[in-house]
Structure formats: structure tokens, C-alpha cells
Amino acid sequence: MSVITIERKILAKNDAIAGQNRALFERQGIFVINLVSSPGAGKTSILERTLEHLRGRVKIGVIEGDVQTDLDAQRVARYDIPVVQIVTRGGCHLEANLVHDALQKIDLESIQLLVIENVGNLVCPANYDLGEACKVVIASTTEGDDKPLKYPEMFLKASVLIVNKMDLLAYVNCDINTLKQNALSINPRLKIFETSCTTASGINAWCDWLVCQLNKHG
Amino acid sequence: MSVITIERKILAKNDAIAGQNRALFERQGIFVINLVSSPGAGKTSILERTLEHLRGRVKIGVIEGDVQTDLDAQRVARYDIPVVQIVTRGGCHLEANLVHDALQKIDLESIQLLVIENVGNLVCPANYDLGEACKVVIASTTEGDDKPLKYPEMFLKASVLIVNKMDLLAYVNCDINTLKQNALSINPRLKIFETSCTTASGINAWCDWLVCQLNKHG
Numbered sequence: 502m503s504v505i506t507i508e509r510k511i512l513a514k515n516d517a518i519a520g521q522n523r524a525l526f527e528r529q530g531i532f533v534i535n536l537v538s539s540p541g542a543g544k545t546s547i548l549e550r551t552l553e554h555l556r557g558r559v560k561i562g563v564i565e566g567d568v569q570t571d572l573d574a575q576r577v578a579r580y581d582i583p584v585v586q587i588v589t590r591g592g593c594h595l596e597a598n599l600v601h602d603a604l605q606k607i608d609l610e611s612i613q614l615l616v617i618e619n620v621g622n623l624v625c626p627a628n629y630d631l632g633e634a635c636k637v638v639i640a641s642t643t644e645g646d647d648k649p650l651k652y653p654e655m656f657l658k659a660s661v662l663i664v665n666k667m668d669l670l671a672y673v674n675c676d677i678n679t680l681k682q683n684a685l686s687i688n689p690r691l692k693i694f695e696t697s698c699t700t701a702s703g704i705n706a707w708c709d710w711l712v713c714q715l716n717k718h719g
Numbered sequence: 720m721s722v723i724t725i726e727r728k729i730l731a732k733n734d735a736i737a738g739q740n741r742a743l744f745e746r747q748g749i750f751v752i753n754l755v756s757s758p759g760a761g762k763t764s765i766l767e768r769t770l771e772h773l774r775g776r777v778k779i780g781v782i783e784g785d786v787q788t789d790l791d792a793q794r795v796a797r798y799d800i801p802v803v804q805i806v807t808r809g810g811c812h813l814e815a816n817l818v819h820d821a822l823q824k825i826d827l828e829s830i831q832l833l834v835i836e837n838v839g840n841l842v843c844p845a846n847y848d849l850g851e852a853c854k855v856v857i858a859s860t861t862e863g864d865d866k867p868l869k870y871p872e873m874f875l876k877a878s879v880l881i882v883n884k885m886d887l888l889a890y891v892n893c894d895i896n897t898l899k900q901n902a903l904s905i906n907p908r909l910k911i912f913e914t915s916c917t918t919a920s921g922i923n924a925w926c927d928w929l930v931c932q933l934n935k936h937g
Contacts, residue, residue, distance in 0.1 A: 568872075
């Protein structure tokens with residue numbers, strides 16, 4: 502059996518479980534996002550800002566995916582919400598069965614929005630459906646404006662692009678218009694937000710969009 | 720045949736070809752580094768600064784690995800040195816056989832130092848030996864100080880850590896001592912350099928180290 506055949510079988514099995522997850526989320530009326538980016542682009546910081554902004558308004562649960570450590574789960578747990586940590590122990594992406602198992606530890610009746618923070622990796626998580634309503638890719642200005650062209654699959658699979666670290670734009674070699682044009686050349690349907698977790702700029706607009714999606718799915 | 724068995728066979732085959740690459744490099748007296756990092760940490764910028772600094776003193780060849788595009792090879796080719804681009808078309812890391820094939824396109828007699836710039840990914844390239852003398856991992860200050868703990872395998876496999884974007888330290892949530900302590904807790908043997916490609920600080924020390932290695936291996 503060839504490696505490619507094995508890979509196809511893995512993806513087919515993953516997609517089947519992702520479908521079950523998605524059906525469960527739809528039955529429960531939960532809006533689910535899969536947060537993806539390079540390491541250090543700001544997934545956990547965006548999540549923290551989102552939790553602050555929506556506190557008392559939206560019931561949120563979180564699944565944290567990391568190669569090692571529960572540092573991110575510790576950061577998020579301070580907001581007094583349900584958090585489950587998945588440690589992949591070297592694995593470079595989350596898979597649908599890991600999310601399926603994590604769901605057993607969350608009271609789904611108690612949440613409206615589930616945020617799955619994937620492993621920091623701009624390549625591999627693109628191919629693994631977890632059952633989410635949409636992938637949200639974060640690209641920070643410090644990574645430069647060419648990343649959508651160099652890692653196109655993730656920008657193609659995402660519905661939303663958050664350009665983070667806007668406060669550092671003046672100090673780095675990144676043209677924001679080029680970055681957005683490059684992203685839209687890969688995926689013209691991308692909804693784009695510009696944020697800074699340091700100044701909190703753009704967090705309002707991002708959270709408004711989230712609330713709007715909740716109203717559609719709830 | 721299980722997936723794990725297949726994975727072991729892939730790695731064993733990769734290691735065998737990496738061994739052949741390494742033997743070739745040693746016969747030719749070429750020092751080879753495998754440059755790894757997250758997307759946008761500054762692999763190509765460090766390489767450009769290195770090429771400027773060592774111009775006329777060291778004969779350098781480059782193999783560029785990217786998921787898509789030859790943007791990095793175009794940047795490096797301006798320095799009038801031999802460059803071969805490998806496009807992995809979705810693949811999340813370079814493998815020894817890709818490097819083996821790329822070597823056919825470089826006149827090895829004409830170079831002393833070969834820099835292999837891997838795909839931007841802090842997870843998967845850790846497991847694939849390419850035949851290099853050492854892995855050099857770049858972590859930028861903008862990624863935060865917790866990355867060695869969260870992605871330990873790469874820091875364990877590397878011999879050198881370049882902490883890049885030191886000029887942005889004042890603007891980001893990153894304690895440089897914590898970052899270095901975290902890296903050394905994973906791998907106490909790491910040689911650490913602190914650089915900025917904007918101000919060129921630290922490039923001298925990094926290039927001095929490279930020249931010293933060339934003298935040992937030449």
C-alpha cells in the first residue's frame with residue numbers, strides 16, 4: 502500500500518469524524534471556529550481579547566491544541582470558561598478525532614461559541630477538517646506581506662483573515678495593502694479584519710462579526 | 720501495515736539518504752546548515768545579511784525550500800551565488816531526497832558553505848535530517864518567549880538559536896532572558912546569537928561563528 506493511499510485513507514477517516522462533529526455542533530446550535538496561524542502570530546492573544554470583549558454576552562468554550570505544554574489553556578482558563586487542552590506530543594495539527602474526544606469533557610448545552618485553537622503551523626492544519634463552521638487564519642504584520650503566496654492552502658481554506666499586530670506596522674517590512682491583495686488573490690471571498698491585541702484596535706469589529714454569526718447559527 | 724510503521728519506514732529511508740548527503744558534503748569539505756523557523760521569523764533576511772557580510776570571503780550556495788513560489792530564491796539570487804529552489808507543492812518540510820536532487824544542480828567544487836532554507840514550520844522539519852552539519856533555528860522576539868517550551872523538538876535538534884528581530888523587543892511582549900532560559904532548559908548545548916536584520920546588530924558575531932566552523936570543516 503503506497504504512502505499516498507495511506508494519506509488519503511487518513512484524510513477520509515478524518516473527514517468522516519469531522520462530519521459527525523459538525524452534525525453535533527449544528528444540532529446544539531453552536532458556532533465553531535478553527536483558529537490557525539504560524540507560531541506566535543497571536544492566536545491566544547486574539548482569543549483572550551475576544552473573551553474579554555464578549556464576557557457576559559456570549560457563552561464560550563475553548564479547545565486548546567498544542568504540541569507540548571498547557572500554557573495556553575492556563576492563560577484562557579483565567580476567564581472562567583470551559584477549556585480542554587489537547588497535547589499532540591509532537592503532532593503538527595489537530596485531527597477531528599482529537600476534537601471529538603475533547604468534546605466529551607465540555608457541557609455543550611452551556612456554550613454558544615466554541616473556539617478551537619489549533620497547533621501553530623501554517624501548513625499542515627489546512628488539510629484537516631475538524632467539523633468547524635469556518636477556519637480563521639491569523640497573519641501578523643511582523644511575518645511580512647508575502648505569506649499568503651507562500652502558504653496558499655491555508656488562506657484558500659479559511660473564511661476569515663485577521664491581520665494582527667497592526668501596532669507594529671510602522672516598524673516592520675510589511676505593506677498592509679500588499680498583504681491584503683496577496684490574500685485576496687488566493688481567496689477573493691476572505692473576510693478581513695485588522696487588529697492589535699496591544700491597543701485592542703479592531704477587536705470590536707471582529708467580535709461584532711462573531712456575534713452576527715452566532716445569531717445566524719443559534 | 721499500520722500508519723506508524725509507514726512513518727518509521729519513511730524516516731528510515733530519509734535518514735539513509737541524509738547519510739549519503741552528509742558523506743558527500745564531508746568529502747567535498749562543505750559546511751552545511753539547515754535553517755528552520757516559523758513562517759516570517761526571518762530565515763531569508765538572516766541569509767541575505769549573511770551573504771552581504773561574507774561576500775568575497777566565503778563561497779556560498781543556497782537551496783531554498785518553499786511550499787509555493789520562488790520569491791525567496793529571487794531575493795537570494797541577487798547576490799550572484801548558486802541558488803536552487805525546491806517547491807514542495809504543499810509539503811510541510813524538506814526531505815533528504817529533495818536535497819539530494821537539488822545538489823545535482825550545484826557545482827559543489829565551487830562552494831564552501833551550503834545554506835538550506837527549510838519550509839517555514841516549527842514542527843515537521845525537526846524530524847527530517849537532510850545531511851546538514853547542524854540545524855540553526857531562528858525565533859523572532861515577536862513570537863513571544865514561550866516558543867521553545869511549546870515546540871521543544873526543534874530546539875532540541877538544533878545546535879544554534881538565532882533570536883531575531885531584537886530591534887522590536889521594546890514593542891512586544893517578550894522577555895529575552897526568559898526566551899533564552901526556556902531554550903536552554905530544552906537544550907543546554909544551544910549556541911545563542913541575538914540579531915536584527917533591520918539594524919544588522921549581531922550579524923558580525925553570527926558570521927564569525929560560521930567562518931570558524933568553515934575553518935574546522937574545510
